[in-house]
Amino acid sequence: MLSFWEKNSFLNYDIIIVGGGINGLSAACAIKEKYPKRSVLILERGSWPLGASTRNAGFACFGSFAEIRDDISQNGLDKALQLIEWRVKGLEIHKQRLGTQKMGYKTTGGGEILFNDEPFEKEELETMNYHLKPILNADVFKTDISKVNEYGFSSKNISQFITNSCEGQVDSGLLMYNLWQYTTSLGVIIMNGMEVLDFNDSGKNCEIITKHNLLSETPKFTCQTLIFSTNAFSSHFFPNLDVVPGRGQILATKPIEGLKFKGIFHFRQGYYYFRNYGNRIIFGGGRNENKEGETTTEIALNNEIQNSLDHYLQTLIIPETNYEIDCRWAGIMAFGKDKLPIIERVSPNVIAGVRMGGMGVALSGVTAERIAEIV
Numbered sequence: 489m490l491s492f493w494e495k496n497s498f499l500n501y502d503i504i505i506v507g508g509g510i511n512g513l514s515a516a517c518a519i520k521e522k523y524p525k526r527s528v529l530i531l532e533r534g535s536w537p538l539g540a541s542t543r544n545a546g547f548a549c550f551g552s553f554a555e556i557r558d559d560i561s562q563n564g565l566d567k568a569l570q571l572i573e574w575r576v577k578g579l580e581i582h583k584q585r586l587g588t589q590k591m592g593y594k595t596t597g598g599g600e601i602l603f604n605d606e607p608f609e610k611e612e613l614e615t616m617n618y619h620l621k622p623i624l625n626a627d628v629f630k631t632d633i634s635k636v637n638e639y640g641f642s643s644k645n646i647s648q649f650i651t652n653s654c655e656g657q658v659d660s661g662l663l664m665y666n667l668w669q670y671t672t673s674l675g676v677i678i679m680n681g682m683e684v685l686d687f688n689d690s691g692k693n694c695e696i697i698t699k700h701n702l703l704s705e706t707p708k709f710t711c712q713t714l715i716f717s718t719n720a721f722s723s724h725f726f727p728n729l730d731v732v733p734g735r736g737q738i739l740a741t742k743p744i745e746g747l748k749f750k751g752i753f754h755f756r757q758g759y760y761y762f763r764n765y766g767n768r769i770i771f772g773g774g775r776n777e778n779k780e781g782e783t784t785t786e787i788a789l790n791n792e793i794q795n796s797l798d799h800y801l802q803t804l805i806i807p808e809t810n811y812e813i814d815c816r817w818a819g820i821m822a823f824g825k826d827k828l829p830i831i832e833r834v835s836p837n838v839i840a841g842v843r844m845g846g847m848g849v850a851l852s853g854v855t856a857e858r859i860a861e862i863v
C-alpha cells in the first residue's frame with residue numbers, strides 16, 4: 489500500500505524521464521538548465537543504469553575511416569556528415585557540462601587497422617579529409633604503416649594503418665558517476681528500482697504504471713511530459729519504431745607491463761575496437777560474427793564472440809605477450825536501418841529519444857539538447 493504522504497508528494501511531476509542512462513541523465517540536465525523551475529523525475533529500473541552507458545568501451549569518437557566510408561555508401565554523404573557533426577558537438581556539450589577531468593577525457597588519438605582483403609584508395613581518404621575539415625578543422629586521417637610495429641601489433645595480413653589525431657577516450661564509469669551527481673545537483677529526482685510497465689497519454693497528461701520490488705501497491709506517477717530514454721529496451725512501448733537491440737561484448741585485461749600503445753583503435757569497419765586504460769587493454773566487438781544471435785536484450789556473454797576477442801587479442805593486438813583477463817561483460821545497444829537517432833514526439837505528451845547505436849557517449853549531448861527543445 490502507499491501512504492497518503494507518498495501519494496501527495498512523490499508521484500506528480502512536470503516531466504518524467506524513463507531510463508537513467510547517459511541519454512536520460514543528459515536530457516534531464518538539458519531541461520533543468522533551460523527550465524530550472526520545472527520538476528523533473530527519472531525512473532530507472534536498475535540500481536544504476538543497466539543498458540549500455542556503464543558497459544561501453546569509452547571511445548570519444550566520431551567514426552573510423554572505413555566506418556564512415558560504409559555510412560556514406562549506405563546512408564549518403566549528407567547523413568553521414570550530420571552524424572559526425574552531432575558526435576563532435578555532443579562531446580563538446582559533455583565537456584562543457586562536466587569538465588574533462590570528471591569524464592576522464594583524454595585526446596589520445598588512435599587509428600584503424602585495414603587488412604589485405606579491404607579496399608583502400610589514397611584518393612578516397614583525401615576526399616574524406618576534405619569533407620571532415622569544416623567539422624574538425626584538421627586533416628583527420630593519415631596513413632602510417634610504421635605504427636603497426638611501433639604499437640606492437642602483428643603485421644600479418646595488414647595492408648594499411650590510418651591514424652586519427654582528433655579522437656579520444658573517456659572513463660565511462662567516472663563520466664556516468666559524475667553526470668549522475670551533476671544531474672541531482674540541478675534538483676532532478678532519480679528513483680531507482682522503478683520499472684515502468686506501461687503508460688497512458690490522455691492528451692491532457694500522462695499516467696505511468698510502475699513496479700517496485702518492495703511495494704505491494706503499484707505506484708502510478710503522473711506528469712505533463714513523458715520522455716522515453718530507454719534506447720534498446722523501447723520496442724515494448726513503441727513496437728512501430730525501428731529500434732532493434734544489439735548486444736556488445738567486451739573484455740578487460742589485467743595491467744600488462746610494457747604495453748606499447750595508447751589511444752583508441754578500430755578494425756573491420758568499427759565492428760572491433762580496443763583501447764588502453766593505463767596499461768590494461770579494453771577490447772570489444774565481434775557482433776558481426778553472429779548478428780542474429782546478438783539481436784537480444786539479454787545481458788549475457790556468448791562464447792563464440794568471446795573466443796573471437798581472445799583470438800584477435802593473441803594474434804593481432806599483443807602477439808607473443810603474456811596477459812591475463814580481468815573481466816568480461818556485455819551491454820545492449822540499439823540500432824535501426826538509419827544510423828541517426830530517433831528523437832520525436834510519439835503522442836501529444838510523449839517524446840522518444842532512442843536508438844543511439846554504438847556512439848551514444850558522443851551523441852547524447854546533442855540528442856538531449858533536441859529533446860529539451862521539443863519539451
Ligand SMILES: Cc1cc2nc3c(=O)[nH]c(=O)nc-3n(C[C@H](O)[C@H](O)[C@H](O)COP(=O)(O)OP(=O)(O)OC[C@H]3O[C@@H](n4cnc5c(N)ncnc54)[C@H](O)[C@@H]3O)c2cc1C
Pocket residue numbers: 506507508509510511512531532533534536537538539540541542543544545546547548549682683684685717718719720721735736737738772818819820821842843844845846847848849850851852
Ligand atoms: C559494449 C558496448 C560498447 C560501446 N562502446 C561505445 C563507445 O566506445 N563509444 C560510444 O560513444 N558509445 C559506445 N556504446 C554505445 C553507448 O554506450 C550507447 O549508445 C549509450 O550508452 C546509450 O545510452 P542510453 O542512455 O540511450 O541507453 P542505456 O544506457 O541503455 O540506458 C537506458 C536505461 O533505461 C533503463 N530502462 C529500460 N527499460 C526501462 C523501464 N521499463 N523502466 C525503467 N527503466 C528502464 C535501463 O535500465 C537503462 O539504464 C557502446 C555500447 C556497448 C553496449
